[in-house]
Amino acid sequence: MPVLITGVTGFVGSHLAQYLLSRNQKVWGTYHSGNFQNLESFRHQIRLLRCDLTDFRHILDLLRKLKPEQIYHLAATSSVGQSFSDPLGVYCVNFLGTLNLLEAVRQLNLAARVLVTGSSEMYGKVGPKNLPLRETQPLNPVSPYGVSKAACDMLAYQYFLNYGLETIRVRAFNHIGPRQTLGFVIPDFVSQVAKIQLRMQEPVLTVGNLAVKRDFSDVRDIVEGYYLLMQKGNPGEAYNLASGKVFSLREILGILCQLTASKIKLKIRFSKMRVTDIPVLVGDSSKARRLTGWRPQIPIRTTLADTLEYWVNRISSSPVSKREASR
Numbered sequence: 001m002p003v004l005i006t007g008v009t010g011f012v013g014s015h016l017a018q019y020l021l022s023r024n025q026k027v028w029g030t031y032h033s034g035n036f037q038n039l040e041s042f043r044h045q046i047r048l049l050r051c052d053l054t055d056f057r058h059i060l061d062l063l064r065k066l067k068p069e070q071i072y073h074l075a076a077t078s079s080v081g082q083s084f085s086d087p088l089g090v091y092c093v094n095f096l097g098t099l100n101l102l103e104a105v106r107q108l109n110l111a112a113r114v115l116v117t118g119s120s121e122m123y124g125k126v127g128p129k130n131l132p133l134r135e136t137q138p139l140n141p142v143s144p145y146g147v148s149k150a151a152c153d154m155l156a157y158q159y160f161l162n163y164g165l166e167t168i169r170v171r172a173f174n175h176i177g178p179r180q181t182l183g184f185v186i187p188d189f190v191s192q193v194a195k196i197q198l199r200m201q202e203p204v205l206t207v208g209n210l211a212v213k214r215d216f217s218d219v220r221d222i223v224e225g226y227y228l229l230m231q232k233g234n235p236g237e238a239y240n241l242a243s244g245k246v247f248s249l250r251e252i253l254g255i256l257c258q259l260t261a262s263k264i265k266l267k268i269r270f271s272k273m274r275v276t277d278i279p280v281l282v283g284d285s286s287k288a289r290r291l292t293g294w295r296p297q298i299p300i301r302t303t304l305a306d307t308l309e310y311w312v313n314r315i316s317s318s319p320v321s322k323r324e325a326s327r
Contacts (some may be wrong), residue, residue: 004068005029006101007075008046011180012117016072016223021045023227038179053097061102070230071114073101076149081181082119083145091135094148095155100274102159102167113166115230116156120173120215120242120281121146132215132284135171135238141276153238153283156177168233170226171305173283175241177219177303178310185249186216186307189256194311197260206267210250216281217243220299225285228292242283243296255304 006030007013021029021042030051036043049066051056053075076094077083082089097305098116105175123133124140139150156167176186185208195201225241233239257264288294 001070002026002028002066002068003070003072004052004066005072005074006097007031007038007073008048009033009038011038011072011177012038012175012219012223013072013074013178015219016074017046017227018042019223019227021218027069030062030248032075043215045251051099054092056100056103059100063104063108063110067108067112069112071098071101071105071112072226072230073098073114074114076117078119078145080143080145081183083143083148084219086145090144091148091151094145095151098152098155102155102165105165106159106163113168113230113235114156115168115170115226115233117226118153118169118171118238119127119149120171120240120283121278122150122153122171123281127279128280130192131242131280132242132244132282135240135287136286141212141215143180150263154242157238164225166235168229168235169238170229170233171238172222172282173215173217173240173281174226175217175219175222176307180219180307186252186304187311190296190304190307191254191315193256193260193264194308194315196262196264197308197312198316201310203264204263204267205215205264206269207249207253208269209256209277210253210266211248211279212277213246213248213280213282215242215244215246216239216252216303217296218300218303221296221325225235225288225294228294233288234291239288239291240283241294242286243283244282244288245300246280246282246285247300252300252304255301256267256308259305259308 003025009031028047077090122139124142141147141150154168159165160167182188196203
């Protein structure tokens with residue numbers, strides 16, 4: 001069965017492609033930039049197609065040629081912080097890209113399932129009595145990124161209601177692991193710890209608000225959830241994917257410090273804090289679990305250890321670190 005992943009070169013897209021290949025699926029993937037680092041040794045197994053999802057004619061022509069039976073729509077600008085500095089850019093990529101994809105599927109009358117990925121940021125700030133968050137919780141985003149993903153979620157529902165498109169709406173809570181880029185809190189932490197471990201940075205970690213609590217899952221568990229929901233999800237429905245457990249960023253740092261022999265001091269930088277930081281996000285994924293049997297399998301400590309190993313290898317193999325080591 002031909003499967004298309006938009007944003008295949010990204011953090012989640014690369015892990016999803018790897019998972020689908022392990023299940024002997026034929027994978028096509030779109031990309032916007034030419035950075036294929038995340039695809040590593042399995043790039044040759046994927047048919048890569050350059051595509052600008054904000055260009056309707058481009059995506060229309062691509063789908064007309066490919067006629068995929070399943071589309072995992074992952075392409076997006078996914079940084080909450082970046083959405084505050086460039087809200088228009090984030091909204092254009094996320095909402096307009098999703099609109100163009102769904103409209104192309106509709107115009108071509110493709111018999112394709114489309115999995116539209118959302119985010120826990122869509123729920124925004126909620127009181128303790130409403131936790132853990134269920135799919136019935138009203139959307140109340142507090143960031144431009146959250147607004148853009150809420151709009152995409154509603155758009156997918158509208159295309160199901162009005163045109164019968166088989167859209168599956170997935171609201172994945174925070175997922176982390178190897179290959180996640182800088183600009184997100186966990187790789188920002190782990191990359192600094194890796195530099196400290198390699199003696200390329202003083203044992204001082206620059207951090208923001210460590211009191212916030214998040215529901216972290218391993219990206220490799222999340223992409224398995226995407227696959228199961230693509231196969232078994234009911235069109236038009238929304239599904240949370242979450243571990244149901246919360247860790248404060250201070251607890252995450254505690255685990256990272258245990259994974260390295262270095263003694264690390266913390267330096268608070270108030271510029272890293274946001275006025276609208278959501279104190280706690282934790283999800284209830286019982287709906288997806290009952291339907292698909294999905295369960296998160298990878299412990300947080302394993303995820304962080306794998307992520308640290310990834311950053312140590314990446315930093316130590318970079319041309320800059322090699323030049324420094326030769327001095």
